[in-house]
Amino acid sequence: MRITRKAALASVATVSVLALAACSGADEGADGDDGDNAGINTDTAINIAWNQPFSSFNGESITGNATANNIITYMANSRFNDYNTDLELVMDESWGTYEKTSDDPLTVTYTYADTAKWSDGVAAGPADLLLEWAAQSGKFNNVEPEYDEEGNVTNQEALDAGVYFDAASPAVALITETPEIDDASITLVYSKPYADWEVAIDNNLPAHIVAQRALGIEDPAEATDALVAAITDENVEDLSKIAKVWSDDWNFASLPDDPQLLVTSGAYTITEFVEEQYLTLTANPDYEGDKGAVFENVTIRYNGDPMGQVQALQNGEVDLISPQSTADVLTALEAIDGLTVETNVEGTYEHVDLQQGNGGPFDPATYGGDAEVAHKVRQAFLKTIPREKIVSDLIVPLNPDAEVRNSFTQVPGSPMYDGIVAANGQSEQYAEVDIPGAQSLLAEAGVPGMQVRLLFDPNNTRRVNQFELIKGSAAEAGFDVVPYTVQTDWGTDLSNATSFYDAALFGWQSTSTAVTDSDANYRTGATNNYFGYSNPEVDSLYDDLQTETDPAEQERILSEVETHLVDDAFGVTIFQHPGVTGWNPEKIGNVQKLGIAPTIFYGFWEWTAGDAATEDATE
16 A cells, blocks of 8 residues: 655635646557547446535536536536646647637637537537526526525526526626627627636537527527527527526436437546436547547446445445545555555635525524624524534544634635635634623524524535534534435535525535635625625625736735625634545556546546456446
8 A cells, every 4th residue: 555645735716617637648558459439448447436426417507516517527528728737727729729819808719629529529619608608697697596485496487488597607797798709719808807717618518409409400500500699689589498408408317318418528428327326437439639538437436425435445346536534534545455545635625604595593584684683693603613623523633734724715825815814803703612602692682592404415424523513512502403304415405405404514625726716605696605695895895806916905805805704604614624535556547636626537538547447337
């Protein structure tokens, strides 16, 4: 067994988009019959464990924006750029190129390469990016879903008649004019400068298939033309159908019967998918880009139990794991002969967020609209969360240098972290558990003890341990913290079943170094703001941040944002995740775990196949 320990990651912000590294190597490490499959050894297969099942191929939607989904689209779809191991953006010229042609106004032209195509043989092109602009800009949305107490949509008829794309991107919303298409290029003009324009928008769903399904046009070229016309002419009737297909059709929890939903633009396609068990990706023989498959088949097996993943690795059921780390997990991995084991600090941070619009204990509506009462109840609950004990009991055994994280937007050790922490007040407000303070706030609010439904992954040992610590501490102040009863799976319910939980314990995983990425978490109605939080001053600060390029001013703006989050009792941050990765070097080599998403799936085109990487039956 070889064990290495890696230092902390580079400075990164928090989540919103997925964009990662670039290189080539479609036939590295494969021995055997090349066949006709682009030099891939068709006998090679690996199995990788992951903690949360796939639920949507549309990772740019509000519903589908989750790491469990985006690790699949990372291998299955192509993009204009990706991060490398130094967290530098690198263009994938085999998919296309982009160029900033003007600073005033900010103008960017994207050009698709001749080798960019979908797995059904249809060329990728500007219509694909035009569709993403239409979906994410919010320009055409004229209705929003409304829900009852059970989480059911109550205005379906209005949604069906109107236009609703299940997306919200503050960056893309700055592109107010319809982009212009010229042959293989599309030009986007921003209404004002945007600091992180390189990661603002990228390839996602196939426009021709969205149009075929929405508009009932069989020929892909005709369907694409009709989609472009619907967007440029602002045809509400057609846009309503397009928006519904874009928002809904690619959400699936098992293998769909319709092969159109499995069309991809990258090195792999989905060939098998058994709900909550496993998903198999198979090399796309027609892929012509620079990031080709090394393994013919890659199967992701779902197991939310970290020790269960270790056992599966030991038994040879999987070849690569990166479970949520505990002392027991690390000890168990170190005891297995023949593995390569690495530890590091990950780009994920643990936190608790409070629901402010679900009719629960933290919602002003519960108290007749009295926002101050709800605010005091939120503050009281946050004062009971034993952050220091969670870190000392659960994280320090894995990382002796671990400390409580006190920033909503910055990784500990990054350039802005100390200054923002000094300014935001979180370390003063919630440095220690304060039961008397919590009880006093509840007394001032005139609110007796109450129940708090906490959403977390019930299969994750560390989250269960955190729940027990939170429950015990909160009980001293009069809160009865109970586990949220999962309706589907906790990740999907985080955004779709907000009426059923009052607080959420989970991790945001960094996917970009963009300074504006946290915009998606805290702006009113933004993609990752599931909690009904709205502060016009925070929205205005993010407006300012979008155009700010001076690091000192960026730090000032984010300090003010975080001060509002603390003062508003939005939630608390707890710790940066310690990481552990283990793999069987006889099956897979050159694993390069990235500090941000997609972590262990990074650089799949540079993996090497060991002699034992022969075909394994998926079930």
